[in-house]
Amino acid sequence: MNHFQYRNGQLCVEERPLAEIAAEVGTPFYCYSTATLARHYDVFAQALADAGLAATVCFAVKSNASLAVVKTLAERGCGADVVSEGELRLALRAGVPPGKIVFSGVGKTERELSFALVSGIRQINVESLPELETLNALALRLGKTAPVALRVNPDVDAHTHAKISTGGAEHKFGISWAAAPALCRHAHDLPGIDFRGVAVHIGSQLTELAPFAAAFGKVRGLVLSLRDDGVPVGHIDLGGGLGIPYAPGEEPPSPAAYAEIARDAVGDLGCELVFEPGRMLVGNAGLLVARVIYVKETGTKTFVIVDAAMNDLIRPSMYSAHHEVIPVAEPAPGALPVAVDVVGPICETGDTFGRDMQLPPLATGDLIAFGTAGAYGAVMSSTYNGRPLAPEVLVKGDKSCVTRRRLSYDEMAAGEILPNWL
Ligand code: LLP
Numbered sequence: 001m002n003h004f005q006y007r008n009g010q011l012c013v014e015e016r017p018l019a020e021i022a023a024e025v026g027t028p029f030y031c032y033s034t035a036t037l038a039r040h041y042d043v044f045a046q047a048l049a050d051a052g053l054a055a056t057v058c059f060a061v062k063s064n065a066s067l068a069v070v071k072t073l074a075e076r077g078c079g080a081d082v083v084s085e086g087e088l089r090l091a092l093r094a095g096v097p098p099g100k101i102v103f104s105g106v107g108k109t110e111r112e113l114s115f116a117l118v119s120g121i122r123q124i125n126v127e128s129l130p131e132l133e134t135l136n137a138l139a140l141r142l143g144k145t146a147p148v149a150l151r152v153n154p155d156v157d158a159h160t161h162a163k164i165s166t167g168g169a170e171h172k173f174g175i176s177w178a179a180a181p182a183l184c185r186h187a188h189d190l191p192g193i194d195f196r197g198v199a200v201h202i203g204s205q206l207t208e209l210a211p212f213a214a215a216f217g218k219v220r221g222l223v224l225s226l227r228d229d230g231v232p233v234g235h236i237d238l239g240g241g242l243g244i245p246y247a248p249g250e251e252p253p254s255p256a257a258y259a260e261i262a263r264d265a266v267g268d269l270g271c272e273l274v275f276e277p278g279r280m281l282v283g284n285a286g287l288l289v290a291r292v293i294y295v296k297e298t299g300t301k302t303f304v305i306v307d308a309a310m311n312d313l314i315r316p317s318m319y320s321a322h323h324e325v326i327p328v329a330e331p332a333p334g335a336l337p338v339a340v341d342v343v344g345p346i347c348e349t350g351d352t353f354g355r356d357m358q359l360p361p362l363a364t365g366d367l368i369a370f371g372t373a374g375a376y377g378a379v380m381s382s383t384y385n386g387r388p389l390a391p392e393v394l395v396k397g398d399k400s401c402v403t404r405r406r407l408s409y410d411e412m413a414a415g416e417i418l419p420n421w422l
Helices: 018-025 034-050 067-075 085-093 110-119 129-142 180-189 210-228 255-266 279-285 315-319 409-413
Strands: 004-007 010-013 029-033 055-060 079-082 101-103 123-126 146-153 193-199 235-237 272-275 286-297 302-306 325-327 338-343 352-359 367-370 392-396 399-404
Touching: 010 018, 010 029, 018 029, 018 286, 018 367, 018 392, 029 034, 029 279, 034 055, 034 067, 034 255, 034 272, 034 279, 034 392, 055 279, 067 079, 067 085, 067 279, 067 392, 067 399, 079 085, 085 101, 085 110, 101 110, 110 129, 123 129, 123 235, 129 146, 129 180, 129 193, 146 180, 146 235, 180 193, 180 210, 193 210, 210 255, 255 272, 279 286, 315 352, 325 352
Parallel strands: 029 392, 055 079, 055 272, 079 101, 101 123, 123 146, 146 193, 193 235, 235 272, 302 338
Antiparallel strands: 004 010, 029 286, 286 302, 286 367, 325 367, 338 352, 392 399
């Protein structure tokens, strides 16, 4: 079921017309559907259960750090995968039980590790020898034992965008494949470390299952050889990364097919599993809504200039990502599409959402929505060009709530300090 549909000629999120929210909140703004969030979580969790996997789903908070979104998922039983003290604090505020929080990341500071230890989270995914030793020393100092999985780098090509591939030997992530067995043993032997098992994450927006199968298969081999060597392994974290459709017709692997790959690789090992999906849960649960400021004809091109920009949604300029443009007022039947470039007001040519997009005619004042903007949208936004962060709105049925408001220019300026010599 799609919770973003035209009703009476108006694009709605569940039962709320976007035009009404735009009139109340102003544009641009992000809008999320509770029903879609819930459905995506349920489908993912059910796929794992159907494959007979005992698993905890830990939502990758980096993909959408709206407190209301994280709480919506937490209330359905979802945990959290965090990568900073800020995300850990947010997950705790959202009511995620510490026992369902894993802490990932290649450069956790001592302060962050200490906070994770005192918070009593489920697991810290350690990515290097110096991090392991730092954590061991901290744990001993705090009189604690740190629950650890070692993130290994399986040296597998994820066949995704270079900037979001993480499982190759040339990447900064994880412990190199050759060093992994010895480091696992070392972790097992350290007094401040409770070595639980291994973690792997090879990249994001994967549209094929083969790289997952390759990585999970290598993890299986590592677990078996560690056990042979007398190092117990009870936990495996298989990361996130399952791709989603951004354009009509795209069909990435289903959660069910993905769960079968996981089951085939590690289902018989008797391990507790963690999955860290981000995009899969929230990507298609969110839109970025913008208003057309001007339509500019140059003789060679038609530019639709909207009031959202690369500071609000950086994915097109950063990864050449495609986001569908959906007119908020349903186009008249038979309206002939025209080729336009959809651009923002920022002073960079890279501030382009799409080139030569075939769209129904648009005019000043019209509302459009960028699709599949729920993941890595608002979280990656900035105030570049002096633009306030776009507010976020959560819809549930016929209700909507501004879950993060737009700051005023005075609030934006409040943190600035002039030196006394000026
Ligand atoms: N676990 C770890 C350790 C990760 O680094 C990530 C994403 C995830 C889980 C969640 O991956 P997902 O299921 O969302 O694919 N900004 C980029 C994506 C960056 C992904 C970073 N790591 C984008 O907009 O495409």
